[in-house]
Amino acid sequence: MDDKKIILSGIKPSGELTLGSYIGAIKNWVELSDEYECYYMLADMHAITVRQEPAELRRRTLEQLAQYIACGLDPEKNTIFIQSHVPAHAELGWVLSCYTMFGELSRMTQFKDKSAKNEENINAGLFTYPSLMAADILVYQADLVPVGDDQKQHVEICRDIAVRFNGIYGETFKLPEPFIPKAGARIMSLQEPQNKMSKSEQDSGGCICILDKPESILRAFKRAVTDSETEVRYDPKAKPGVSNLMQIYAVCAGKTFAEIEAEFSGKGYGDLKATVGEAVVETLRPIREEAARLLSDKAYLEQIYKNGAERAARAANRTVQKVYKKVGFVGK
Numbered sequence: 173m174d175d176k177k178i179i180l181s182g183i184k185p186s187g188e189l190t191l192g193s194y195i196g197a198i199k200n201w202v203e204l205s206d207e208y209e210c211y212y213m214l215a216d217m218h219a220i221t222v223r224q225e226p227a228e229l230r231r232r233t234l235e236q237l238a239q240y241i242a243c244g245l246d247p248e249k250n251t252i253f254i255q256s257h258v259p260a261h262a263e264l265g266w267v268l269s270c271y272t273m274f275g276e277l278s279r280m281t282q283f284k285d286k287s288a289k290n291e292e293n294i295n296a297g298l299f300t301y302p303s304l305m306a307a308d309i310l311v312y313q314a315d316l317v318p319v320g321d322d323q324k325q326h327v328e329i330c331r332d333i334a335v336r337f338n339g340i341y342g343e344t345f346k347l348p349e350p351f352i353p354k355a356g357a358r359i360m361s362l363q364e365p366q367n368k369m370s371k372s373e374q375d376s377g378g379c380i381c382i383l384d385k386p387e388s389i390l391r392a393f394k395r396a397v398t399d400s401e402t403e404v405r406y407d408p409k410a411k412p413g414v415s416n417l418m419q420i421y422a423v424c425a426g427k428t429f430a431e432i433e434a435e436f437s438g439k440g441y442g443d444l445k446a447t448v449g450e451a452v453v454e455t456l457r458p459i460r461e462e463a464a465r466l467l468s469d470k471a472y473l474e475q476i477y478k479n480g481a482e483r484a485a486r487a488a489n490r491t492v493q494k495v496y497k498k499v500g501f502v503g504k
């Protein structure tokens with residue numbers, strides 16, 4: 173048990189959980205949870221880098237917790253917690269921000285995207301976000317960080333910060349590796365398949381949420397944008413819409429692209445869209461039902477996040493104490 177390698181990952185409760193975050197992240201968290209010691213958090217501190225309505229943030233955080241468990245994350249096996257309940261993240265985040273360079277933060281794609289979208293609120297937290305995310309990971313001495321493709325750059329800067337710190341103070345942090353799934357690392361919008369499926373997406377038809385009703389999922393797939401050909405073939409550059417549907421189907425039905433091409437040879441896009449829609453409905457149905465059941469038991473959820481925070485804090489505080497000593501803070 174003690175020599176198990178460590179995983180940390182998290183999702184911001186800044187919007188409803190999407191099919192993208194399920195396929196790109198949570199599904200893999202569940203699969204990795206036997207082999208690793210896992211810390212999975214609800215990244216509420218990261219969520220406030222973009223303005224949130226307080227009551228909504230609270231509601232979504234609890235809903236997200238219920239969905240983590242409904243997706244198959246066993247709270248006995250995994251440490252599931254809310255980021256703001258473990259002060260070590262903010263403590264180490266501050267220290268690491270003093271070892272993160274202005275230049276490297278300026279190069280972050282997510283910062284550039286988000287600041288372009290939130291021109292009226294380009295706050296310091298949005299800019300130093302990667303230092304806090306590095307703290308999330310390094311505070312548990314994580315070996316592996318399972319994320320979608322869009323978070324790879326943040327795991328890379330985390331490694332750079334760790335290397336820099338270790339270079340000055342000697343071996344302090346383990347260097348984490350990103351774990352990016354082979355299929356489903358970047359699920360695209362159903363309406364604009366050249367863009368990532370995103371919870372912040374304005375138009376609703378492009379994004380599927382885990383808690384969406386079957387009718388609305390089927391409708392969204394029916395309206396999914398494809399191309400002017402008729403052939404079901406995997407080619408993300410030339411056929412982003414069809415390839416995205418194939419990716420989603422491959423993951424939900426456990427099929428290879430070759431199998432899917434064979435299944436739809438001689439059939440039209442209408443068949444493909446209906447079949448993928450059904451597969452997604454069946455994948456999400458048990459999760460939606462279990463999440464609803466869990467949400468009606470607030471005491472159970474509270475017990476999970478309280479236990480989780482206690483367990484997480486024990487591990488995280490050790491790293492913070494080590495770091496405080498290394499940088500020269502007087503011990504208490």
Ligand code: TYM
Nearest residue numbers: 181182183184192193196197215308319320357358359369
């Ligand atoms: P967030 O909240 O934007 O996204 C959550 C996770 O879902 C993945 N994801 C996708 N994967 C495939 N296709 C998509 N369309 C898609 N949309 C989202 C993301 O890659 C991510 O894995 N900064 C993080 C949260 C975070 C974190 C951490 C992650 C905070 N601290 C420490 C790992 C380790 C974020 O904004 O993810």
